[in-house]
Amino acid sequence: MSPLPRSFFTRSSLIVAKELLGTLLVRRIGRTLLSGIIVETEAYRQDDPASHSYRGITDRTRVMFGIGGHLYVYFTYGMHHCANVVTGPDGRGEAVLIRAVEPVSGIERMAVNRAKDVKSGRRSELISLTNGPGKLAQAFALTREHSGADLTDGSIFIAEGERIPRKRIVAATRIGISVAQEQPWRFYIDGNEWVSKKSQHH
DNA sequence: AAGGCGATTGCCT
DNA sequence: GGCAATCGCCTTT
Numbered sequence: 001m002s003p004l005p006r007s008f009f010t011r012s013s014l015i016v017a018k019e020l021l022g023t024l025l026v027r028r029i030g031r032t033l034l035s036g037i038i039v040e041t042e043a044y045r046q047d048d049p050a051s052h053s054y055r056g057i058t059d060r061t062r063v064m065f066g067i068g069g070h071l072y073v074y075f076t077y078g079m080h081h082c083a084n085v086v087t088g089p090d091g092r093g094e095a096v097l098i099r100a101v102e103p104v105s106g107i108e109r110m111a112v113n114r115a116k117d118v119k120s121g122r123r124s125e126l127i128s129l130t131n132g133p134g135k136l137a138q139a140f141a142l143t144r145e146h147s148g149a150d151l152t153d154g155s156i157f158i159a160e161g162e163r164i165p166r167k168r169i170v171a172a173t174r175i176g177i178s179v180a181q182e183q184p185w186r187f188y189i190d191g192n193e194w195v196s197k198k199s200q201h202h
Numbered sequence: 203a204a205g206g207c208g209a210t211t212g213c214c215t
Numbered sequence: 216g217g218c219a220a221t222c223g224c225c226t227t228t
Contacts, residue, residue, distance in 0.1 A: 042209065050209070052224095060224065078221030080210050097209055134210050176209050196210095 003157035009068030013087040013094040017043035018187050022164035025101050027140050028155040032109050034140050036101030040188040040195045042174045046093040050177040053093025063148045065093045073147040080134035083142045100194045101130045110139035131194045172199035
């Protein structure tokens with residue numbers, strides 16, 4: 001299992017958001033390997049009023065303007081972190097928010113990080129571990145300290161996974177934004193149980 | 203210097 | 216389904 005190369009990330013966020021579906025988010029913490037299949041993403045771009053990069057470079061958003069293949073983590077609502085994959089060439093402010101993953105390995109550790117007991121074996125507890133951007137950031141213990149991390153050369157990376165056919169990818173509107181709400185820039189694997197919010201239509 | 207609010211979650215009704 | 220939690224960021228005085 002090895003990191004996807006820089007060239008995967010330097011494409012536009014709309015492309016990378018779709019291509020990330022089915023790949024693995026991986027984090028090594030000592031001997032523990034946390035990993036999960038990315039099942040839901042959202043694309044954000046520089047010309048996009050809903051994007052943190054829309055108003056230009058700030059201390060927080062600087063990493064979004066760097067070359068693709070880095071991690072952008074922000075803190076929101078006074079208590080949650082959200083993890084993004086920076087995309088595009090150097091100088092362009094765009095990224096893909098990872099909204100949900102399906103846990104693969106390190107599930108016990110994720111449960112500890114989430115302060116949840118998963119030993120009951122209840123399906124709902126396994127799902128609630130990582131079915132949202134704040135939840136998966138907590139499960140993978142990702143914070144602002146990790147913002148700027150290089151995903152092509154380090155302990156946090158994206159690895160190749162199952163190829164998802166186009167027919168299984170649903171495009172929907174993004175969650176939790178107050179502007180540019182009409183853009184269908186959220187993508188998820190149809191039918192996957194970890195998707196945070198299913199689209200209205202069928 | 204101050205105020206509004208957020209790429210969310212979990213609890214309460 | 217509604218809403219409080221909680222604080223850093225950005226905009227406005």
